[in-house]
Amino acid sequence: MKDELKRMLGSWGTYLAVIPFIVLLIYGAVAVFSAVKGAVANSVGSWLLSKFLVFVVSAVVLVGISALITGFER
């Protein structure tokens, strides 16, 4: 499992796509947070939380399963 995670972190996909995607999401969250006004501003916290949950769950589940089963089927 440790080897799999190391190889994942060192791959091109992490540097060219995953890290830029995380940076973009953080930028997007900040941009939305500063742009909303009025009634929508009250619900932006729950919007951010729901997107953060989607991000964490999909990243951990989808990439985690990939690391787990490739380690399991070595």
Place this chain on the structure above:
Amino acid sequence: MRLVTLYTPWHSITAHFGVAIPVTASILVIIALIAKLCGREDFARRLTYPIRVFLLLSMISLVLACAGALIDFPASAFASSPLFSFKTTFAIITFFVYAGMYYTVTLKDEEIWNTKLCLAYLIVLAVVGLFTVSTLGAVGGYLGKGHTVLEFVLRAFGLIS
């Protein structure tokens, strides 16, 4: 009827790459599976590297499409419109579906065609990816043109009546 006005054409340009490249990657995986099932494992093995490259390009094209969306749409729309909120959620899921596929192929390389669990996971993700990318495109089409051939999918998610 157009539901949203774009500031610039960046999302229109990048979104089409963000759909076409992931769909190609998914179709390549399905073609390789069919080749393996037909006894042409050598062909499936030869497709491993193109699949890996297309999966990497899929992730990059999705990042560019998301960046295009942030440039083109008013930021407040992401939190206020249910269609935008749905699109954001599906974009995040789609990205990690293709990231999961990329990492599985990267870790197993050509050996993936001799495994059971990893191959099954790759196929499931390829099909799920096809669905999520198509749905993302359908929402984009609906926002841009006011109609889409996949309206029944959007109706099933309760996005339109």
